[in-house]
Amino acid sequence: MSVNANSSQLSEYLERLPGTTFRRLYQQPSTAFAIFRRMLPHLAKTIVMAMLYMPTPFLLSDLEIWVKPTAKRQKDQALSILRALHIIAVTVPCRETPQSMTLTANFKSSLRFALEGGGDHNSFGVPSQLPIAADVDIAFLDKYARKKWDDILHFVVNSVGLIDSRSDGSNGPKASVKDLLMAGRLVERKGASSTMNITQAGFTFLLQEANSQVWTLLLLWLEAADHANKEGHHTGMESVDMLSFLFLLASLELGRAYSTDALTEPRRNMIPYLVDFGLIYIPHHDRRQYFPTRLATTLTSSESSLRSVSAGFTAASEGMGGAQDSNAIILETNFRMYGYTSSPLQIAVLALFCDLKMRFQELVSGKLTRQSVRRAVDMGITADQIISYLATHAHEQMHRVAASAKKSLLPTVIVDQIRLWQLDTERMATTNGFLFKEFDDYKEYISVVTFADEIGVLQWRNDRKGMFFITYAGLSQVKDFVKNKNKEKKAGK
Amino acid sequence: MNAIDGSSHVEVNATGQTPSLLTIVIDTNPRGWAALKDTLPFSKAIANILVFINAHLAFGNDNQVAVLAAHSNKAVWLYPKSPHSDREPNGSTDGDVEMKDVDDDKDRGNANKYPQFSAIESSILSSLQSLIKSTLPSTLPPTTLIAGALSQSLSHIHKTSLSFAPPKASTDPAAPSTAVTLTPSQPTLHARILIVSVSDSEPSQYIPTMNAVFAASHARIPIDTLSLSQHCSPTFLQQAAVITGGVFLSAALNPRGLLTYLMFGLLADAEARNSVTLPTQDSVDFRAACFCHRKVVDTGFVCSICLSIFCEVPQGAECLTCGTKLALGSYGANPAVVPRKKKKRKKALNGVMDRDASGSAAGTPVPG
Incomplete structure (x- = not known):
């Protein structure tokens, strides 16, 4: 299914939103379009499209007939996602009328507008009519976005202490971004010292592909804005409007200038943040136009399209992919790994779990x-x-071979081995306790060890050597038992 | 520890959907559309088809589309545009059709439209306009050249799928063992062809059409057809749908519902078709056209060597395709009641085939 790992974060966030929020979100055609494209599994898309121009409600019984019985699971999954995202409304079951479903009004009209191109909603961005500076081309935007994003990643990676902070003149991300990373617990300040430490969430963040990293950060930002609004700080931003604006950005065209004049006041307020993230670029001489970067325009792209041939080709020739997406890794069954990258950042990430040789x-x-x-x-x-x-970073070749040979993407042997290696660390369980040894004779040993086993404190035994180990808690009982035994022995003598 | 044993492997599969390429062949026969102009004007139909194209592209941004016009005398690329579009495009005889994205920048400044959509729309509309302008009312054959458009779209699909194809196995002769044989069991690109037809199948196009259809079936490309015309039935396209596992829909009863037909019946791509019941046809016209006069025949003669079909006995009883001298047996003789002869029996001769009575291979006995 097309619902992949990184869209699950977004869908989790979206599914928490109330229905009224969705109604407002779907007022904007580009949002409806982006959610349709990004969030739905394939069958759900087919169902929505079939219903889009249907004049009457779609009977559930008809749907049952239309969808093959073998695909019932996918159908149920599709329907539940469609309902969670408030795209369809299903009538309550009652005796007189059969159950039917309809697209919610806002979503329907917005998606129709998106496909037909009608209306006057300006939700696909108002291009700037002003002259564009000659040096702002796609290569420039890619370089700019890459630098901004790498700064953020460097900030996170630096907290590991694996690579030295480079002295290339960059001061890392802005303080607001740092705060955001800390609020999201991707990095945290440990103790009184001011050194930053990466958290496990931070590692998860680092190991994601660029697109989901951007979403992670944006969702943190949305949550932070929500939080601030709740506490009464007036940020002038509202998460619903922010989300719509992000979806709008995603539908813009790379390399074109858009007009900031056409934006509403809250959206203009968002622009500085987006500039900090590297999602948009604003030329210094003219603040009335903005350029979306590749980070923004690929927000709603599916994973495979970032990898697809044309995109990969342009990315390779234009330099952006060099840092982010085309960090292509080939993994062989003999545990050798080849990473096609020259970015120090990606090499640092690889070095986290790989023994780099050359x-x-x-x-x-x-x-x-x-x-x-x-x-x-x-x-x-x-x-x-x-x-x-x-x-996520597998090389195009790995994808093609896997797709054509119907094998799993990574060699199964490696995947299993990595898991086993992790389990290795859990192999040794330490227990505090006591070792009993040097019994006088075997009979005595057996009687004590049987007792220890019966009361459930025995951890380990070796009958040949006449040794056993018990837990800390069991000591007093076993000690008493041995004492009694010795007493009996003496009395017997 | 017990969680891992040899049986539970964790498969890491690539996520994301397979890109899908939709090739639409629009039958632009002026006569066909003229017959429909009261119910469904051409402009309206094109608008509906454009929405359908956008819906297909909306499924994922790696979905692709290609649009061709099958005109009465040529097949023309509408999108992506042929680079030779400035000079007179000469249809199917045009050799290598290089594809590239349109780079005209006009009509992109619309804030109410997804940029990709408006680019495709403007390309299709401008090519259609130039096509209509170049059509002269005097030279209008009543048919449509579907076969040329089909073969052009097949070559386009092939070219596109090459860019998605798995890498070639190692060609190093020194290490042949490393050459893994890759069977294309799972295509990396779902391609299909949709024909919006308004005219009848032209019997003279039978052989080229069927060649294209079998090529498509071999490449596992379904050919879907939406027939709009009330009076004609595109026989060969019906057969194409059956042979390639596509969908044949007739919207003749209600051509105004074109968009609903498209969105409901024909939008599902190969991935969705696994889980959705497709519209089926109750009766398929399997009639073939003869090789000699291009007539659709119910009953004909079939060469026993090359299976060519003839509507009448070829001249000199010689197959027109392979040149085999055919023994006709006693075909054409008047049937007569003969007393049964018990001693001699004539051997049956082949060479005559009757579709309705194909069980009796023997010719009628000659009287006397």
Whole structure:
């Protein structure tokens, strides 16, 4: 299904919103369009499209006939997502009329507008009529977005202490972004010292692909704005409007200038933040126009399209992908890993869990070893995170081979081994307790060890060596037992 | 520890949907549309088709679309535009059709429209206009060249799917063992063809159409057809739908509902078709056209060597396709009641086929 890992964050956020919020969200055609495209599984899209121009409500019994019985599970899943996102309304079951469903009015009209291109909603961005500076081209925007985003990532990675903070003149992200990262507990200040430490959530963030990283940060931002509004601070921003604006940005065209004059006041307030994130660029000489960057325009793209041939080609030739998406990794069944990247940031991330051996112009090669994975696990990275990172950054070749040979994307042997290595760390369970040894004879040993076993304090035994180990709590009981035994023995003598 | 054993492997599969390429062939036969102008004017139909195209593209931004016009005398690319569009495009005889995205910048400044949609729309509309302008009322054959459009769309699909294809296996002759044989069991691109038809199937197009249809069936590309015309039935396209596993819908009863037909019946792509019941046809016209006079025949002659179909006995009883001298047996003789002869029996001769009575292979006995 097209619902993938990174859209699940967004869908979790969306599903928490009340129905009235959705009604307002769907007033804007670009939002309805983006949610349709990004959030729905394939069958749900087909159902929505079938209902879009249907004059009458769609009977559930008809849907039952239309969808094959083998796909009942997908159908139920699709319907539940459609209901959670308030895209369809299902009538209450009653005896007289059969149950039917309709698209909610706002969503229906907005999606129709998006497809037909009618109306006067300006939700696909008002292009700026002003002359555009010649140096602002797609390559420039990519470079700009990449620098902004890398700054944020560097800030997070630096808190690991694996790579030295580079002295290339960048001061890291703005304070507001830092606050956001801390509020989202991606990094935290430990103790009295002012050093930043990365949290496990921070690792999850680092190991995501760029698109979901952007969403993670944006959702943090939305939540922060919600929080501030609740506490009575007037931020002038509202999360519903913010979300609509983000969806609008996603439908803009890369490399075009859009007019800030056409934006509403709250949306203009959002622009400085978006500039900090690197989602949009505003030329210094002219603040009346803004350019969306690739980070913004790919917000609602599906994962595979970021990887698709044309996108990959343009990204490669224009430099942006070099940092983010085209950090292509080839993983062989012999645990060797080749990463096509030259960005120090990505290399640092790879070094978190991989034993890097060689570095070339645009390639690093290394090996996944037990040691390297253990080191990562010790830092708080889970095996699942490593695997999902490798999967999201898999090279185009890996995808093609997997798709045509119907095999899993990553070699199964590696995936299993990474999990096993993680379990390795959990193999040793420590128990405080006492070791009993050097019994006088075997009979005595057996009687004591049987007693310990019966009362359930025995942890380990070795009959041949005549030793056993009990937990701390069981000591007094076993001690008493041995004492009584000795007494009996003496009395017997 | 017990959680992991040899049986529970964790498969990491690529997520995301397979891109889908929709090729639409619009039958732009002026006569066909003229017959429909009271119920469904051409402009309205194009508007509906544009919405349908947008709906297809809305499914995911790696979905692609290609639009062709099958005109009465040529097949023309509407989107993506042919790079030779400035000179007179010569239809199907045009050799290598290079595709590239339109780069005209006009009509992009609309804030109420998704940029990609308006780009496609303007391309289609401008190509259609130039096509209509170049059509002269004097030279109008009553038919449509579907076959040319079909083969052009097949080549386009092939070209596009190549860019999605898995990499070639190692060609290093020194290490042939590394060459993994990749069976394309799962396509990396779902392609299909939709024909919006308003005219009858032209019998003279039978062979090229069927060649294209079998090529499509081989490449597992379904050919869907939406027939709008009330008076004609595109026989060959019906067969195409059956052969390639596509959908044949006739909107003849209510052409105004074109968009609903498209959105409900024909939007589902290969992925959705696994889970959705498709409209089916109750009766399919399987008639073929003969090779000699291009007539649709119910009963005909079939060459026993190459299976060519003839509506009448070819000259000199020689197959026009493979040149085999056919023994006609006693075809054409008047039937007569003969007393049964017990001693001699004539051997049956082949060469005559009757569709209705194909069970009796023997010719009628000659009297005397």
